[in-house]
Amino acid sequence: MGETEQIVRQMSEKGLRITEQRRTLAQLFAEAPGYLTPKDVYDHMQRFYPGLSFDTVYRNLRVMLDLGVVEQFAFEEGVKFKLSCEEPHHHHHMICLQCEKTLPIRSCPMPATDVPGGFQVVKHKFEVYGYCSECREPEGESAVAEGEKA
Amino acid sequence: MGETEQIVRQMSEKGLRITEQRRTLAQLFAEAPGYLTPKDVYDHMQRFYPGLSFDTVYRNLRVMLDLGVVEQFAFEEGVKFKLSCEEPHHHHHMICLQCEKTLPIRSCPMPATDVPGGFQVVKHKFEVYGYCSECREPEGESAVAEGEKA
DNA sequence: TTTGGTGCAAAATCTTTGCATAATA
DNA sequence: TATTATGCAAAGATTTTGCACCAAA
Numbered sequence: 644m645g646e647t648e649q650i651v652r653q654m655s656e657k658g659l660r661i662t663e664q665r666r667t668l669a670q671l672f673a674e675a676p677g678y679l680t681p682k683d684v685y686d687h688m689q690r691f692y693p694g695l696s697f698d699t700v701y702r703n704l705r706v707m708l709d710l711g712v713v714e715q716f717a718f719e720e721g722v723k724f725k726l727s728c729e730e731p732h733h734h735h736h737m738i739c740l741q742c743e744k745t746l747p748i749r750s751c752p753m754p755a756t757d758v759p760g761g762f763q764v765v766k767h768k769f770e771v772y773g774y775c776s777e778c779r780e781p782e783g784e785s786a787v788a789e790g791e792k793a
Numbered sequence: 794m795g796e797t798e799q800i801v802r803q804m805s806e807k808g809l810r811i812t813e814q815r816r817t818l819a820q821l822f823a824e825a826p827g828y829l830t831p832k833d834v835y836d837h838m839q840r841f842y843p844g845l846s847f848d849t850v851y852r853n854l855r856v857m858l859d860l861g862v863v864e865q866f867a868f869e870e871g872v873k874f875k876l877s878c879e880e881p882h883h884h885h886h887m888i889c890l891q892c893e894k895t896l897p898i899r900s901c902p903m904p905a906t907d908v909p910g911g912f913q914v915v916k917h918k919f920e921v922y923g924y925c926s927e928c929r930e931p932e933g934e935s936a937v938a939e940g941e942k943a
Numbered sequence: 944t945t946t947g948g949t950g951c952a953a954a955a956t957c958t959t960t961g962c963a964t965a966a967t968a
Numbered sequence: 969t970a971t972t973a974t975g976c977a978a979a980g981a982t983t984t985t986g987c988a989c990c991a992a993a
Contacts, residue, residue, distance in 0.1 A: 658972095659972090659973095660966080660968065660971085660972055661967075661968095662966070662967070662973060664974080665973090681957080682957090694976095695974090695975085696976065696977095697957090698958080698959070698960080698974085698975080698976085699973075699974055701957090701958060702959090702974085715869070717868060718867060719865070719867045722957095737908070737909070740915060746909065748906060750905075750906060752902025752905065752906065753921075755900075756921065757898075757900055758887070758898075758921065759887070761926030761929070762921075762923055762924070762926065762929075763923045763924040764921055765890060765922050765924065766921075766922045767920060768918065768919070768920045768922070769902060769917070769918070769919045770917060770918045770919075771903075771906065771908065771914055771917045772914075772916045772917060772918070773912055773913045773916070774912070774913040774915065775911070776910075776912065779911070779913040808947095809947090809948095810947060810948065810991080810992050810993070812947095812991075812992075814948085814949080815948090832982090844950065847982090848949085848985085851982090851983060852948080852949085853948090872982095
């Protein structure tokens, strides 16, 4: 699993010093399936560095965000982070409501969308939420397969 | 413009007492073109009620949210509110980056989206950002018409 | 007059900043 | 050894809560 080292190298190349915390942080993001809140990051790191402070977590998240190593996402419950997509092409995501893992959707709805005249499109967002194959209920328990909902 | 009264009645029917603040709040949302932050709301209301406190704003936003009178939206910059869509049918939005006004998109990309097997779709989000006819630059100044962008 | 709303103050979160110390390159 | 990163403490910013008083119904 060289993903961690790849992230570390990416940070190093951009002028950051590689501290133990940052290496652990890189590994955390490399192995995390979904999105992480600053608190998730803190809790995880804290196990390795008992003296860790929250401001270091925020500072490193900020730096990694500025460097493009991670991406930030504003959920209703708050801000979360994940590794930047390696996918070079334009794509969208399916996000698992259980494990928060993201899967790429390569088709883009934009070309087929009828934009009322006069509106100048700059960017768009398309996200599908649901349960991935590992997290979906085995049976049809409370499986409300409501594909239609805002 | 009976929109304000319509909102007020909606609140009243659901058991809320109609205070002057709430009437002003209803009017504010009825007339606001785009999204409002709690601070926007506070600043506006403050002009009419100098003694207004922030907690009242938050409490009323919460109540109106629970009642479905307004909708909450998590932007990167923070949480914002707007009147709930009157549109009864499933739809999506174009959001103006300048005035934040929202316009409905009635076509839904979901049916045409190829969802990888195993993923159980629960809900989705599709939003188009850009400039509405009133806010778009008159000429092609820095009009980067880049319809393609994450 | 009863129930719910408001202002005030204070607390609880969440995030950022200044500064001395410690660690990387 | 020259910066840069960290921990600590404190400050900001945002949002919530308890309580006494006031107002709508």
